[in-house]
Amino acid sequence: MKKTLILSTALVGLAAAASAQELTIISWGGAYGASQVEAYNKPFAEMKGVTVNMVDGDNPATPIKAMVEANNVSIDVADVELSDAVRLCDEGLLEVIDHDALPPAPDGTPATEDFVEGALFSECAVANIVWSTVYAYDASKYSGEAPSTMADFFDLERFPGKRGLRKAAKTNLEMALMADGVPAADVYDLLETDEGVDRAFAKLATIKDSVVWWEAGAQPPQLLADGEVSMTTAYNGRIFNAAISESKPFEIVWDGQVMDFDLFVVPKGAPHRDLAMEYIAFATDTQRLADQAKWISYGPARLSSGPLVGLYQDGKTEMGPHMPTAEANMANALVNNFEFWADNGTELEERFNAWLASN
Amino acid sequence: MAEITAATLTTADGKPLKASLARAQARSRRRALFLVLPLLVFILVTFIFPIGQMLYRSIHNDAFSSNMPNLSAWFEATEPGTEPDEEAYAALAADFVLLRENRTAGEVGTRVNYDLSGARSLFTSTARKANGLEPPFKEAIIDADKDWDDPLLWQAMRSASSPYTLNFYLAAVDLTRDESGGIAAADKERQIYVQLFQRTFVLSALITFLTFVLGYPVAHLLATLPLRYSNLLMIFVLLPFWTSLLVRTTAWIVLLQQQGVINSTLVATGIIGDENRLAMIYNQAGTIIAMTHILLPFMVLPLYSVMRPIPPSYVRAARSLGASSWKAFRSVYFPLTVPGIAAGGLLVFILAVGYYITPALVGGASGQLISNLIAYHMQDSLNWSLAAALAAILLGVVLLLYWVYDRLIGIDNLKLG
16 A cells, blocks of 8 residues: 555656656857856746756757658757748748737837847747857967958968858858958848859958868867967857957957847747747846846847846956947948848858869 | 379378478468568668658659649649740739738748749748739739749749659759750859769778778788787777767867877977978868778778688698798688678778768868768758758669679678678
8 A cells, every 4th residue: 555655656746747847948059058048048947947958059940840840849949040030930930929928128118129120020030139250360379460350361461370160151251242342231232143242252262271161159269279270250259258258369350240140939839839938038038138148248139138238257347348239349240131141042052062062 | 112203292191291381381481571570660660761751852842832723723734935924923923812821932932942042032022912912913923023024933933833843853963954944054153963972982982992901901910819819909999989970080180180189299299390280180181081990890890700710721721832922812811801891891881972970070171072961951951852862862873883783792792790
C-alpha cells in the first residue's frame, strides 16, 4: 500500500513536471544570447514560473522552414533578421503577431508609435534591437596611422594585413560600394542596377586574396584576438564585449556601418504559441529593452527605452556612445534595405557563391 | 542393381523429396523474411521514403499551380509563346484576389523568383492592391506595376505553372531558359555548379589517393607486428576515429592557421620569415589536409583486415625462389591486398564526395565542395527543389562511378573485414 502511494505520488510529480510550461527560444548565442538570457529570459521565467530554454544558431531563421514543413516545430520564439522575417512571413511560415497587444510606453504612447520606424514593418515580427555591422581593427597592429573610413578597410597598401568578412553577399556589397565612394543614400539605388553590382564585386575582388571568411558572429572577435586578421567586419556588440569586458585592443570604425533589426518571430505551429506571444510582449516592453543594453551595446528598438539606457554591467562604462544609434556614429550610416534583400538575395547570394568559388 | 531415378526419391512419409524440400525451403525463407522485416521497414521508413520524397521535390514544385488556378488554366489552354491577352490578365487578377485572401503571394512570388529575380516583391506588392483591380485588367495590372509587361516574367510564370519541371536540373548544371523557353547557358558570373561538381570529384579522388599512400604502410605495419604491439598501435588509429569530427577539425584550425602551432614553430626556428607564414587553412589545402586525416581510418581498417590473414610464408617463399623484395611485394603481396584497397578506396571516396562540415570550417572560399552548396540551398536560400536536384545529380554520378568500379575491380572482390 505504502509502495503504491509512493509510486503514484512520483507519477503525479512526473505528470506535474511534464505539464509545467517550457518555452524554447533560438537566438544567436555568444554575448548577445547572454544579454537576452539576463534581460528577458530570467525575469520572464521568474514572473511566470516557467522554464525558458535558449538554443544557439548561426542563423536562427534557417531551421524554421524545415520545422514548419515537417510539422515538427520544437521552438517557440526565434530571433531573426528583418529580411528573413519578411521572407518567412511571406511564405506563410510564421504566426501573425498582434502589434496592438504590445504594451504601451510608460507615458502611454501606444506601442505602434513607440517603436522606431521599420521595427514593426512585418506583421509577423517585433523588433527588439537595432544592431549594426561595422568593421573593427586591432589597435596594436596599427601604431602609426589608424584606419578611420570604410575605404581604409579596402586599402591593403596603407593598412596591410588580412581582412575578415562575413561569407555572404549581404552587407559586403553595400560596404564595398561605400568604400568605392558611393554615398550611403545611393547604395541601394545603385545595387538595383547591373553596373552597381559589378562595381561592388570588383571592389571586393581587390581584397579577395587577403580575406578570411567568417560565418558565425562569435568568429570575428576570435579571428582578431588570434591575430588571424588585422581588421574584420563584425556585429558591433561582439566587438564591444571583447574590447570592454575582455580588455582587447579592438577599435570600432563607425563610418559606413550597416544597421539592421533583430526581431522576434513565432514559427507557425509553435508548441507554446500563447506563451510565446506573452514572452514577446514582455521582452519588448520599454524597461526590458533598456535592460538589455546593460549587457551588450545594441540599441533598443523602442524610442521610450533610450533615456533608460544606463551603465554597462561593469558599472562604469556609459553605454550611450557605444550604441549604433548614437549621433556621432550615424554620420555615414546605412540602414539595411530588407525589401531589396528579400527580392534579390537569392540571385546575389548565388552570384556571390560563384564569385567565391572562382579563382 | 536397382535403378534410381529422381521420380522415385521420396521422403519417409512417401511425398516426393523435391516438393518436400521446396516446402521446407519456402518456410525457412519466410522465417528469414520475418527476421529481416523490422530492418526492412526501418530502412523504408527512415531512408528510402524520405530520400525519395526529397528527390521528388527536384522535379515537382506546385507552389504556383496550386495557388494560381486561373492563370495556370490559361497557360494550359494556350501555346507556349502566346502573348498574354486580356483573358490572361483577368485570370491573373482573379488569382490575386485568391493570393490576398490566402496570404500566399509570397509563396508564389518566391517560386517565380527562383527563375526571375525581383518577381517576389512584384507579387506581394500587386497582391496588396488586388481588391482595387477593375477591368480592363491588362491596363489595371500594368498600371499597378509596369514590370507585368515583361515577356521574361510571363515565360517564368509559364514554366512555373506546371507542377512538374526539369528547370531545377537545368539550374543545377548552370543552364537556364530564355524568353522563348529554349535552353541556354546561365550568366557567366552565376555559373558555379559544374565547376563545383568537378572540384568535388577531383578533390575526393586526391584525398582517396593520399589516404592510400599514408594508410598502406601503417596497415602493413599493424598487420605484421606481433599482436601485443599492433593492438597498442591500433589504439592510435582508433582513438581519432572515435573522437568527434568537430573536435578533430577544430584541432586542425589550431595547428594550421597563420598564427597557429605549425607556422609559429617554423618562424621560431627561422625556417620561414614572419611575413611569409604559410597559408595552410581557409583554402583548398586546408580541406585536403583535414579530410585526409579524418578519413584515414576508413582506409587503414579495411587494409588491415585484409593484410592480417596473409601468411608471411608467401613472401618468404617468393624470396627463396629468387624474387627480389620488390618483385615479391609486387607479384605476391600487393595482389593479395587489392580487395582491401578496393574497399578502403570506395569507402573514402564516397564519404569524401558528401563531406560538408570540414570543408565549411577549414575550406575558406576555394575549398568548398558541392555539399556546401546543397546545405546552402537547404538552409539559407530555402530553394529545396534546387538542393534536391543537386543532390540527385551527386547521387547519380556516385552510382555511375560505383558501376564503373564494379566493372573494373568487381564488387565481389571487395573486402571490408
